[in-house]
Amino acid sequence: MELIFNKSVSGRRCTQFPANDVPVLKEIPKKYLRKSPCNLPEVSEMDVVRHFTNLSKLNFSVDSNFYPLGSCTMKYNPKFTEDVARLEGFTKLHPLLPQLRLGGILAQGALEVLYEMDRILSEITGMDAFTLQPAAGAHGELAGVMLIAAYHRSLNQKRKYILVPDSAHGTNPASAAIVGYEIINIASNKNGTMDIEALKAHLNQDVAAIMMTCPNTLGLFESDIDTIAKLAHAQGALMYYDGANLNAILGKCRPGDLGFDVIHLNLHKTFATPHGGGGPGSGPVGVKKELIEFLPISRIEKRDDGTLYLDYKKPQSIGYISSFYGNFLVILKAYAYILLLGKEGLIRTSEHAVLNANYVLAKLKDIYEPAVEKTCMHECVFSASRQILKNVHALDIAKYLIDCGIHPPTIYFPLIVKEALMIEPTETESKETLDHFIHCMREANRLTQENPEVLKKAPQTMPISRLDETKAARDMNCASL
Amino acid sequence: MSDFIANTEKDTKEMLEAIGAKTLEDLFSDIREHQKPKSFELVSGKSEFEVIDHIKKLAAKNATNLVCFLGAGYYDHLIPSVVDHLSSRSEFTTAYTPYQPECSQGTLQAIFEYQSSICRLTGLEIANASLYDGGTALYEAMMMARRITGRNRVLVDSAVSPIYRTIIYSYTKNLDIEFLEIPVVHGQTDRNSLRKNLNDQVACVILQNPNFFGAIDDHADIVEDIHRVKALAIESVYPLSLGLLKTPGEMGIDIATGEGQSLGLPLSFGGPYLGFMATKREFARKMPGRIVGQTTDAANRTGYVLTLQAREQHIRREKATSNICSNEALCALRALIYLTALGKNGLLEVARLNYEKAEFAKSLLSKIKGVTVKQSSPTFNEFTVLLPKDPAHVIARMIEKGFAAGFSLERYYKDMKNYMLIAVTEKRTKEEIVRYAESLESALWS
Numbered sequence: 001m002e003l004i005f006n007k008s009v010s011g012r013r014c015t016q017f018p019a020n021d022v023p024v025l026k027e028i029p030k031k032y033l034r035k036s037p038c039n040l041p042e043v044s045e046m047d048v049v050r051h052f053t054n055l056s057k058l059n060f061s062v063d064s065n066f067y068p069l070g071s072c073t074m075k076y077n078p079k080f081t082e083d084v085a086r087l088e089g090f091t092k093l094h095p096l097l098p099q100l101r102l103g104g105i106l107a108q109g110a111l112e113v114l115y116e117m118d119r120i121l122s123e124i125t126g127m128d129a130f131t132l133q134p135a136a137g138a139h140g141e142l143a144g145v146m147l148i149a150a151y152h153r154s155l156n157q158k159r160k161y162i163l164v165p166d167s168a169h170g171t172n173p174a175s176a177a178i179v180g181y182e183i184i185n186i187a188s189n190k191n192g193t194m195d196i197e198a199l200k201a202h203l204n205q206d207v208a209a210i211m212m213t214c215p216n217t218l219g220l221f222e223s224d225i226d227t228i229a230k231l232a233h234a235q236g237a238l239m240y241y242d243g244a245n246l247n248a249i250l251g252k253c254r255p256g257d258l259g260f261d262v263i264h265l266n267l268h269k270t271f272a273t274p275h276g277g278g279g280p281g282s283g284p285v286g287v288k289k290e291l292i293e294f295l296p297i298s299r300i301e302k303r304d305d306g307t308l309y310l311d312y313k314k315p316q317s318i319g320y321i322s323s324f325y326g327n328f329l330v331i332l333k334a335y336a337y338i339l340l341l342g343k344e345g346l347i348r349t350s351e352h353a354v355l356n357a358n359y360v361l362a363k364l365k366d367i368y369e370p371a372v373e374k375t376c377m378h379e380c381v382f383s384a385s386r387q388i389l390k391n392v393h394a395l396d397i398a399k400y401l402i403d404c405g406i407h408p409p410t411i412y413f414p415l416i417v418k419e420a421l422m423i424e425p426t427e428t429e430s431k432e433t434l435d436h437f438i439h440c441m442r443e444a445n446r447l448t449q450e451n452p453e454v455l456k457k458a459p460q461t462m463p464i465s466r467l468d469e470t471k472a473a474r475d476m477n478c479a480s481l
Numbered sequence: 482m483s484d485f486i487a488n489t490e491k492d493t494k495e496m497l498e499a500i501g502a503k504t505l506e507d508l509f510s511d512i513r514e515h516q517k518p519k520s521f522e523l524v525s526g527k528s529e530f531e532v533i534d535h536i537k538k539l540a541a542k543n544a545t546n547l548v549c550f551l552g553a554g555y556y557d558h559l560i561p562s563v564v565d566h567l568s569s570r571s572e573f574t575t576a577y578t579p580y581q582p583e584c585s586q587g588t589l590q591a592i593f594e595y596q597s598s599i600c601r602l603t604g605l606e607i608a609n610a611s612l613y614d615g616g617t618a619l620y621e622a623m624m625m626a627r628r629i630t631g632r633n634r635v636l637v638d639s640a641v642s643p644i645y646r647t648i649i650y651s652y653t654k655n656l657d658i659e660f661l662e663i664p665v666v667h668g669q670t671d672r673n674s675l676r677k678n679l680n681d682q683v684a685c686v687i688l689q690n691p692n693f694f695g696a697i698d699d700h701a702d703i704v705e706d707i708h709r710v711k712a713l714a715i716e717s718v719y720p721l722s723l724g725l726l727k728t729p730g731e732m733g734i735d736i737a738t739g740e741g742q743s744l745g746l747p748l749s750f751g752g753p754y755l756g757f758m759a760t761k762r763e764f765a766r767k768m769p770g771r772i773v774g775q776t777t778d779a780a781n782r783t784g785y786v787l788t789l790q791a792r793e794q795h796i797r798r799e800k801a802t803s804n805i806c807s808n809e810a811l812c813a814l815r816a817l818i819y820l821t822a823l824g825k826n827g828l829l830e831v832a833r834l835n836y837e838k839a840e841f842a843k844s845l846l847s848k849i850k851g852v853t854v855k856q857s858s859p860t861f862n863e864f865t866v867l868l869p870k871d872p873a874h875v876i877a878r879m880i881e882k883g884f885a886a887g888f889s890l891e892r893y894y895k896d897m898k899n900y901m902l903i904a905v906t907e908k909r910t911k912e913e914i915v916r917y918a919e920s921l922e923s924a925l926w927s
Contacts, residue, residue, distance in 0.1 A: 064571075110539070110543050276809075277585075279611070336533075341484050346523065431496060462586075
């Protein structure tokens with residue numbers, strides 16, 4: 001589509017502001033002013049509406065397409081949560097209001113949402129307290145690793161390493177490195193879970209923490225997780241839980257009970273807030289009681305009379321993780337979702353997420369090589385290793401699915417699976433949708449054998465076909481200036 | 482109770498059969514008995530009507546009828562209706578990060594246009610797809626400058642938002658970075674102190690314009706000094722002010738960041754907000770976050786893709802330029818729609834309104850007995866006043882009169898007892914400003 005800048009016509013206007021009703025008293029000295037007005041497009045309101053409406057139509061989305069993007073939990077995002085997030089009682093609330101004297105009383109409703117979410121998430125995960133400040137999963141990881149660093153610092157220990165399994169999301173090693181740790185990758189065993197012997201070889205008193213995802217990125221539950229936690233704790237290392245895959249285990253087990261000390265959640269995955277094309281997310285971090293004193297400020301506390309207030313007097317705190325209390329409206333949507341589902345709904349969520357993934361696994365494992373031959377949790381991982389014999393790659397299968405109206409699964413991740421196709425159907429998809437997906441995947445395999453060109457040329461049904469990514473990186477044309 | 486699960490009992494039975502399992506519980510056999518939850522005490526589910534009702538009651542406990550003169554980096558601006566309507570389209574909201582470009586051109590082109598708008602706004606050459614907020618964006622800029630220069634000393638103007646500074650110091654406690662704060666004289670960066678501390682150990686100097694006290698500055702002379710020692714100049718900017726003010730690009734700034742809340746995002750009790758970042762082309766490969774680039778397909782049709790991904794965590798893992806993954810894409814879309822709806826003239830107009838209304842407020846407040854409006858440097862839409870009484874008390878009294886009156890600077894600047902920060906945006910009418918001045922006078926003296 002034409003860029004909005006190219007639709008600009010001099011003199012055309014969309015938004016009109018109220019006329020100035022105060023006298024103009026002074027001009028800003030010229031040396032402080034920009035040389036010419038900012039070159040934004042001059043378009044009518046209709047131009048704006050058509051442009052963005054037509055752009056939106058170029059997207060696949062959960063509301064329009066099956067979106068089994070592994071590790072991303074693209075479940076249905078309930079509409080009523082959008083309504084509560086539009087209530088002016090929240091949207092108009094200035095974040096500094098409760099920091100003014102007597103201001104706390106003016107934001108009791110918002111503080112209650114945060115206080116309740118801390119409590120609810122603690123119960124769901126078996127942790128003792130949460131901070132809701134982190135704005136996304138990786139931001140939560142960063143906060144979590146900072147908490148780990150603060151904990152060891154308080155014991156006068158300088159630990160150098162963080163251990164990360166080779167199946168981990170890239171954010172894990174990246175987050176740990178940013179806080180100043182060196183990363184040691186731990187190999188997975190042939191069952192796809194952490195190799196305990198490899199772990200033991202690297203585990204010593206220089207290790208600050210082990211970061212794990214459970215179920216892991218192969219969609220497998222780490223049954224030896226308590227053994228791993230015991231080994232870590234024996235060396236004084238902490239256990240970090242990446243909550244990307246929490247959708248598999250709601251009400252089935254809790255990271256806190258399994259020996260994890262610090263965890264982050266992705267509210268935009270497990271708790272159904274929309275991903276927004278790459279955010280805003282929300283990545284709350286939960287800790288065991290030994291780490292509560294290090295949580296970021298402010299903390300929300302309850303007075304004897306039941307009113308809530310912000311407490312900034314926490315000398316051991318790691319400080320500010322975000323400017324205020326987190327991505328509040330995202331937290332609010334997740335809160336509404338959890339209240340609606342309740343205990344039974346959350347348990348059923350995990351049961352059907354796991355059922356749907358295993359159904360896909362069962363129906364495709366005769367033609368696609370499963371990464372591991374066993375029951376999976378909320379997602380299943382295949383390798384296109386058989387298809388590659390016909391020179392068809394995971395990428396080609398992914399692009400063919402676009403022509404079927406299906407958003408492709410995650411591909412080439414986890415890195416330890418060759419030609420990986422990582423499929424997470426989520427609990428909100430029906431059997432008919434899964435059957436259609438299974439049919440399309442089987443068609444992809446038939447075409448691989450009979451007419452691989454169709455896959456190589458896919459997608460053919462979109463406004464554009466495969467793009468030249470090398471050219472994009474080389475030309476670096478990243479803005480119309 | 483609804484839980485959005487489509488599978489019926491019949492479906493479930495058929496699917497379990499296909500899997501070869503008897504019950505749903507069988508699928509969880511890897512979780513051993515002793516690993517099961519020690520507790521899972523949550524209330525039962527409710528209908529959406531009951532949940533909405535409950536949350537409406539919570540919303541009603543928040544005071545949103547105060548006329549807002551409170552800013553401190555987060556402002557009560559007018560938002561055109563199109564912003565909400567278009568950004569709420571679920572083709573945008575329910576899509577993921579655009580990893581598959583052929584079916585994500587809507588999001589990708591919007592990000593490209595957003596990046597372009599941020600470049601035009603800041604006068605710089607390349608922008609990323611967004612960061613979490615203004616504070617974390619500034620932290621990322623500082624880390625980027627360290628990577629580029631290989632140096633570890635950072636000079637920070639003390640008129641940079643104390644919230645942002647606290648974020649930067651919090652994030653770097655475990656790293657070997659030496660921070661030095663540059664004092665403020667007459668509301669602007671102290672040039673002498675800065676020059677004294679600039680040397681070839683310095684990675685970057687962090688500035689803000691307008692600064693936390695609302696004062697406008699032209700940092701061009703400082704930037705020259707900074708470049709002389711081959712350090713980088715970082716400036717946090719208030720994007721709306723760039724409708725009028727000299728751009729970071731015009732001052733020679735190397736990395737500009739800022740809080741994008743003023744670009745069509747409601748205050749929302751602190752988030753979601755939008756961190757933006759723009760820089761010079763030569764630093765593009767050191768920049769954190771997603772970047773969208775233009776390219777072509779085999780038929781030479783133009784399209785957009787995530788590019789320069791070799792910087793990012795999913796490829797580079799512990800060697801990535803940042804750990805950021807999910808960012809604030811939908812907020813960036815809102816900012817783009819806002820800037821597009823305003824256009825060239827609308828942005829200029831709104832920036833002027835902010836300046837003119839604040840000047841009008843200054844003129845009224847300076848007439849109140851005992852109130853001194855600080856006039857040493859020009860300001861944009863926020864300014865500092867010295868009150869004859871403790872602002873915390875005055876603010877509390879003003880709440881009773883229906884105003885969020887401002888922010889007490891002593892909270893972050895211990896030596897600024899009795900100083901208050903007041904913001905006046907385009908949203909404030911003459912009547913509100915007059916009433917504010919009258920109320921302040923009576924809060925002080927009656």
